[in-house]
Amino acid sequence: MASFNEDSLKKKLDDLNVSTQSIQTVSLWLIHHKKHANTVVNVWSKELLSASESRKLTFMYLANDVIQNSKKKGPEYNKEFGNKLSKVFEHLGGLRLDDKSARGIGRLLSVWEERSVFNAEQIALFKKSFNKGTGNSEAVQEVKKKKKSHHDRVKQKDKESKKREYTGKYEIHANKKLKKELDAYQPSTPEPRVRKESETDLSLFGSSPQGSSPPADPPEPEQLIEALQELESAATSDALVREKIANLPDEVSDVSLLSKLQDTNEGRVLCEKVEEALAMLEAYNKRLSEEMEARKAVARMLHDYIAHQKDLLAQAEETLEEHRLKQGKVKKVREELRAHLQNLPDISKLPSIKRGGLAPLPSAGDLFT
Numbered sequence: 001m002a003s004f005n006e007d008s009l010k011k012k013l014d015d016l017n018v019s020t021q022s023i024q025t026v027s028l029w030l031i032h033h034k035k036h037a038n039t040v041v042n043v044w045s046k047e048l049l050s051a052s053e054s055r056k057l058t059f060m061y062l063a064n065d066v067i068q069n070s071k072k073k074g075p076e077y078n079k080e081f082g083n084k085l086s087k088v089f090e091h092l093g094g095l096r097l098d099d100k101s102a103r104g105i106g107r108l109l110s111v112w113e114e115r116s117v118f119n120a121e122q123i124a125l126f127k128k129s130f131n132k133g134t135g136n137s138e139a140v141q142e143v144k145k146k147k148k149s150h151h152d153r154v155k156q157k158d159k160e161s162k163k164r165e166y167t168g169k170y171e172i173h174a175n176k177k178l179k180k181e182l183d184a185y186q187p188s189t190p191e192p193r194v195r196k197e198s199e200t201d202l203s204l205f206g207s208s209p210q211g212s213s214p215p216a217d218p219p220e221p222e223q224l225i226e227a228l229q230e231l232e233s234a235a236t237s238d239a240l241v242r243e244k245i246a247n248l249p250d251e252v253s254d255v256s257l258l259s260k261l262q263d264t265n266e267g268r269v270l271c272e273k274v275e276e277a278l279a280m281l282e283a284y285n286k287r288l289s290e291e292m293e294a295r296k297a298v299a300r301m302l303h304d305y306i307a308h309q310k311d312l313l314a315q316a317e318e319t320l321e322e323h324r325l326k327q328g329k330v331k332k333v334r335e336e337l338r339a340h341l342q343n344l345p346d347i348s349k350l351p352s353i354k355r356g357g358l359a360p361l362p363s364a365g366d367l368f369t
Helices: 006-015 020-032 034-050 053-070 076-093 099-114 120-130 134-173 176-183 221-233 239-246 255-260 264-343
Strands: none
Touching: 006 020, 006 034, 020 034, 020 053, 020 264, 034 053, 034 076, 053 076, 053 099, 076 120, 099 120, 221 264, 239 264
């Protein structure tokens, strides 16, 4: 990985965007340089404070990814971010953030509290700092009221439109007696789905094209394989049911064919067919919903597993670099040792002392005469 300096760090933060790839790439680079955690967090906080409101949440996503993925390697980032986040949350609380950003930061605090990323006192301090700003909370409440009012209007209009549609068609194509019997089998009016307060935009943690939650403990390979194998028998691969649905008679789904009904008996027979078709479709739709949830769970598992493998790869690269440096030092010592040995005299070629090969040492008197 590239060497660390403040200029390269600022460049990476300038290029940071909300995509999963961008956040995870910068996160792995920061975790690799965890010994510079103090400098990283100081620069991060300065850049966040000066960033536009639309990018502040992205900086928080990055901090979350670094904090949660570095906790197994050491406490450096947890400690440094813990010292800065109170000021950051106070800054964010004083802004009139949009609904998505406010909910995202609230969800972030909830995740940290649930996973004990920070202790209870720190979480309480962060929440208090974030709630100091009144502008943000007012904006959130205003947006919520507008969304609720809009949803109520859409819901009411949808119900009235469906009611007029079914009623009008039945009055045109069915007699009054048959209409009363068929009304009992009218499909219920679908209501637009409303996002609950407990739900959040999964892009908060940048995990997939739609986003995902923060990387958790990775699944075991056997568990991941088993989950993938279960998807092979999912609803979308049930060709038999899909063929039955495709072969349903036209009269159960085409209201215009009601004009061909001759009497009440034919209407009852059609009602039974509609009921059977409706039951089959409801059961199949339920299976499809379960499959969708299962695929989301598998996507989450894959995200966590890939994130863990990337983490292991970064550790392996770091270890490899350390061992390469050690190997270079060992080679240098070996070369110096060889050179030193070559300069040493060959003891086997020196005269033997026992055989009198060396002249006797001079006495003190010989030295001064």
